[in-house]
Amino acid sequence: MKDYIIKGENIVKQYGKHIALNNINISIPKGSIYGLLGPNGAGKTTLMRILNQIIMPDSGKIIFDKKPLQKKHVAEIGYLPEERGLYKKMKVGEQALYLAQLKGMHYTQAKKTLLTWFEKFNILGWWDKKIENLSKGMAQKIQFIVTIIHKPKLLIFDEPFSGFDPINASVIKNEIINLKNNGTTIIFSTHRMESVEEICDYICLVNNAKTILEGSLTDIKNKYENNTYEVVINNGLLTDTQYYKILEKNRNKYNIQLSDNIDQKAFFELITKETEILSFNKKTATVEDIFLKSVRNE
Amino acid sequence: MNKIWLIIKREYLVRVRKKSFIIMTFLAPLLMAGIMIVPLYLANENQEERVIAVSNQNKILNNLEDTESIKFSKIPESELLTLKQNPNQCIYYAIIIEDEKDIFTIFSKQQISVNVKSIIQNQLQRILEHNQLKELGINVDLLEEKSNSLMLETKIIAQNGKDIQSNPEISMGIGFMCGILIYIFIFMYGTMVMRGVIEEKTNRIIEVIISSVKPFQLMLGKIIGVALVGITQFTLWVILTITISAFFELNMLDENINNETLINTNSMIISEIYQLTSGIDLIQIINLFIFYFLSGYLLYSSLFAAVGSAVDSEADTQQFILPVTIPLILSFILMDPVMDNPSGSLAFWMSIIPFTSPVIMMVRLPFGIDNWEIILSMSILIISFLSTTFLAAKVYRVGILMYGKKATYKEIFKWLKY
Structure with missing residues (x-):
């Protein structure tokens, strides 16, 4: 059996008449990067807030590392909310120390760890600056550091790359992968599908307050494999047969879906007989396709 | 509990370190002290003396008494009237003339202060009253002596029977x-x-x-x-x-x-x-x-x-x-x-x-x-x-x-x- 850092069962959250989470079940394997996807208003933020104990669910059970989730666990969770910021008038170092101490770190330990991180990001000179004098990207870096400073077992990132330029975004991405390699579990919510493909091991798709898809990214991709090929031919014309169906035709470029009674090799040979093939590609389902398809099917 | 303490500390320190806090803390007492000191200072300062000319022949005006801020210079009636005609030669702050019986006018080159006006009004009122009392045959000096003996005290009856001095003001x-x-x-x-x-x-x-x-x-x-x-x-x-x-x-x-x-x-x-x-x-x-x-x-x-x-x-x-x-x-x-x-x-x-x-x-x-x-x-x-x-x-x-x-x-x- 797999080891889960979070196991949530039948989580329900209602705001008046509005149902934000309707009997949600999630299992987050330890040491994974877990992508939480879904359209706006699907309930992702509510779920993340519940995991952070910012709000309490109306019913349901949450197990954190084999024990029921409790207030003391905040010290083992780090949260980077989508709506984030820092006290503008406070000095960087002072503020980082304050936030680290709120997470339960001891002053001296917090200061030592902070200095290491500041050195790593080469921003020691910012220690005595006020946040309002930093650029948005700089402030985001500080924010990232204070989120992970207390070495939590679970990190929850809501749109972590927003506000970063491509260079800094890749610095942060590498740090996230480093954290994962050191055993931290990461919940990752974003609208940028390409970054999901790149770093997530597991994904969970939430729509209309329900989970509609959950599992490892490869499993889901295989499941959504719809046996489609992109074929470009030199001349001639292809038409539907009992073995395949033309989904889309653009001049000499065809999107063709195979029937169950034929495999790739036979299909290739079938077309070669008719015409000369310029390119032959198997189309794999992208997370974006899966996302759009599942949400539309709902 | 430890976390509340951290929050209290931050909220407190951020505010007392603010410039506006420091300025307010030191400025307000200065203002307060100013309110207390300025009147004291003004009282100590010698006020500019104002001289008002009145006729020495007038029965009422002749009785005006000098105060701390106002001096009355009693001059002949004729001189007063010339001054009124030629305001440029007038060296006095103001002049007072009785137009008819008991009707007075204060003439001045500039608007006189409210304070001066009320002092003059009070004095004239008193003098008129005195004169009227005298006409009725009442000994004014004796009356004044008697009326000054009033004293009104307020006390609260305490439970043990001892009265306590009280002061509603x-x-x-x-x-x-x-x-x-x-x-x-x-x-x-x-x-x-x-x-x-x-x-x-x-x-x-x-x-x-x-x-x-x-x-x-x-x-x-x-x-x-x-x-x-x-x-x-x-x-x-x-x-x-x-x-x-x-x-x-x-x-x-x-x-x-x-x-x-x-x-x-x-x-x-x-x-x-x-x-x-x-x-x-x-x-x-x-x-x-x-x-x-x-x-x-x-x-x-x-x-x-x-x-x-x-x-x-x-x-x-x-x-x-x-x-x-x-x-x-x-x-x-x-x-x-x-x-x-x-x-x-x-x-x-x-x-x-x-x-x-x-x-x-x-x-x-x-x-x-x-x-x-x-x-x-x-x-x-x-x-x-x-x-x-x-x-x-x-x-x-x-x-x-x-x-x-x-x-x-x-x-x-x-x-x-x-």
């Missing part, structure tokens, strides 16, 4: 001062809490913090932190005001008076104060002032925090702040009628209702109130601030997570149920 003064101070403090520090909440919302740091601490801890930490700021500021104000005014008074007075007499006057003032306030339990007033200040502040600041959580910027606070401040403003307006009748039913109810009791009870206290009333008012206030804090916390924990949405009253009532 002093009671009124103390009550008024305490009431105003509580009113100002609740307003100042209550809105400080509100602004703190709004700042955390607009800076978007709130969600980061409440992923570490409970919203209630954050709210309480902020309220207590600001209360400590208030206590610090108040203490500094009292100390600085006393120091500054003592320093100036000493410096100013020892020019004229030697030290021995100064000590004498000081001890005289102290014993006088002691006598005047002997009917008032000062210790009780100070204790209750601290109680009502803190409880009133707790009552209102939690409401202010709830208002702050429900809005996105300070500009949106108007519609919610009004219902919170109305009882406070009402108690300020009612201070006057309450002082007129400190044991009437208006005064009684206003000092029982928790939203007005902090100000009104302080106004009534120096006049002497039964203990059961104080205890009732205090208990109701304690219960009230506990319940408003409880309700405000419910609004607060939902409100702080609402971004970019203008809340309505209906929504806020719904939040209470979440």
